[in-house]
Every structure is written in C-alpha cells, then in structure tokens.
Amino acid sequence: MNHSSKHSVLAALLLSALSLTACSSTPEEDPIEGFNRGVYAFNEVLDKNVIGPVAKGYRYIAPDMVREHVGNFSDNLREPVSMLNALLQGDVEQGLTSFWRFTLNTTIGLAGINDVAAEMGLKERREDFGQTLATYGAGQGPYIVIPLLGPSNGRDVIGKVVDWFTNPFNYIIDDTYAQVGLAAGQAMVERERLIDPIDDIYDTSLDPYVAFRSIYFQSRQAQIENRYDGEFDKSTQTPDQYEEDDNQ
C-alpha cells in the first residue's frame, strides 16, 4: 500500500468513526447476534483446539522468567501507540509517562525486555485509538465478533486499523509477513496471560458467547475511564449501574 492510499483509508475510517457518534448505542447492543454467534462458534473451536493449547504449551515450556521478559518486550512495542493516544486524549501527563517508559525500557531495559520504568513508579497504561474515539464521544457501534481475533465493536474495529497504521514498528519492519508474525506473537503473549480466566468461562458459563460479550463491554468501559488509575475519583463519578436498576 503506498502512502496516499494509506491516507485515504485513514480519512475514510475517521469519517465512519465520527458517524458512529450519531448512532451511539446502549450497552451490549448486539444487532447481528446471529452472525456473531456463528463466528464465535468457529473461534471457540479454534481456541479450544489450537490457540489455547499453543498458549498452554508456551506456558509449560518457557520458564516464568523467560515469559516475563518476552511479555515486557511485547508490551514495550505497544508503548508508542499508547503514548500517541494518551496525547490525542489530551492527557499530557500520561503521554509523558509513556514516553519515558519507552525511552528507559528500550535503553536501560535492554530493548524492552526489562520493565525498569515500572520499578521507578512509571506504570504501564494501555491506550489505543478505540479508547481515544470513545473520549471524543463516538458511540461503540454494534458488537462484532471477528474471525480469529474475537470480540470487538464498530468503534474498536476502526481503532484497531488506525493502531496498525500509527504503530511505528509496522514502518520499521518493512515486510508484511514479519509484521503479521510479530502481531501473532504478541497475541500469543496475551492469550497465555488469559489462560485461567478463559478456562473458567469455558468451565462454568452457561452461555459463553454472552459471557464474553458482557466481559468485553465492561472491561473496555473500565479502560476508557482509566478506572483504576490514581485515586479512584473517577470510579465514583461513573453512573452506578447497580442503583439504576429497579428490579429488586
């Protein structure tokens, strides 16, 4: 893809993101549930038979220390996108935190394999363009289960594409196979971290499709609000869903 066509793709995505504002939806709206359940069934088979076992194999083979370094390396590669999005959200302080995390971890932390910044009190906080769109007031759009990638929504699909194009490593690495390979490796790191909670859902849920959907909406909301950041003043401001219900 040449640069001008990349720009037109970005422009088109931004336009469609803004159009989501007009149709912001209530939580857990799922107008294409039939389609989504089909994709979910496919993903579940794939996850139970291939992706999950590979993640468990990785956990079994690689010692804790190795996985910690690999995880740090993978997280460090996400830092430029987090920095950009913190700044796009107007959060200069977090943008600087991200900048120093990347600078320190890439140098003193030896290409990111050690999270030396966290030891200095600069904690990781992921930001992405989906979250940025939410802070601009864009609605989440319909819930969408993507083949292979899993739960998402209209807003986050656009966010993911923009994240891909704004990730400097996708320009430094000039080979599509290498780019996709790296992304797959990072996805494996995330899947290994989620082995226990996902096993729990498979074991205990009466309708895993709905459980994953609900969890996706809730955890994205907490990330957008940065709910566990600082002094928790934000969490008291969020509408209290428990109180709004009238069924008791």
Added chain:
Amino acid sequence: MKQWIFAALAACMLASPAMAGSPQGAQKFVDSVSAQVLDIIKTGDSQDTKLTKLETVFSTAVNIPYVGKYVLGKHWRTATPEQQRAYLAAYQPFIIKNYAGKLTKYSGQKYQLKNARAAGDNFLVTMEIIDPGNPSVFVDYRLREEAGAYKVIDISVEGVSLVATQRSEFNSIVSSKGLDYLISALQKQVAKK
C-alpha cells in the same frame, strides 16, 4: 465459624452506630474475610477440607439470595413462587461451586485495600492484588449493610462485574429458552464433575 462471627461483630462495632454502615466498616469487613481466607489456604489441611471451609466463608460473606434475585433481573418478578424457590435452590450451590473454589488458586500474591467509599445505599471497597512480576489486579467488592451485618453483593475484577456478566447470560437464556431451562442448566452445571 466462631472466629468468623467475632470478626463480623468486630467489624460492625467499629462502624458508626448511628449510621447504617460506613465505608470504613465495609473495608474492615473485607479485610477480616480476606484474612480468614488466607488463614484457611495456608493451613496444612487437605484440599477437600480447605474447600469445605472456604465454601462456608463464601456463603456467609456473600448475600447469595440477594445476588441470585438481582442476576435474574426482570424475570424474577414474572416467575411463579415455586419457580423462584427452585431457582434460588439451584443458584446457591451453583455460585458456591463456581466461585469458592477459585479462592484455592491463591499462590503467594499480596493484597492491599486501596479505597472504600459509599455508592448509593451500598459500599465499594477496592483491593489491589500485588503479584511480583505481573501487573496488579484490581478487585472491587460491593457490600450492603443489613441488620448490622455487611454482606458482599458483587465482585468485580478489573471492571468486570460477576453480577453484570451473569445477569446478561441469564437474561439471554431465560429470554430464549425460559426460566425452567435455566434452572435445569444450573442444576446440571453443579452436578458436573
């Protein structure tokens, strides 16, 4: 069991008597239950004994009928009294089996209570679980004070509420297949393994 009652009583006495509970009282309660759970896990008891003890702590600390009604949402009101009874009878072992057992997975993490605050008629207590080498995990406990005793009515991990998730699931199942189907699904899940 006796220790448990003392801990609960102590938590209540420390709370201001004029008010119906306080964030500090709720925090003390979460602290005492957490200490109890750690004590059970650290003993040399067999896994089965530990599990039985944890189940007792869990079912005393959590207001299970309240949670059960809440997660059923609007379908609670339309259920017949017999359905309500059958549902709660099936829900109790379901939630105990699926959640008390998770407490045994503790593996040396430390916890710290970060914040306690009022949220409407309820209280929220935030716990940070610190696991060296991994990012901290934040857990919110929602508590209700009733007749001088605190009870947990929701647990959220990283913003994901157990109650909200189960409510979505149950609503989807009851809407498409009916309440009797849900009750038998709960019973089947408990009988599994």
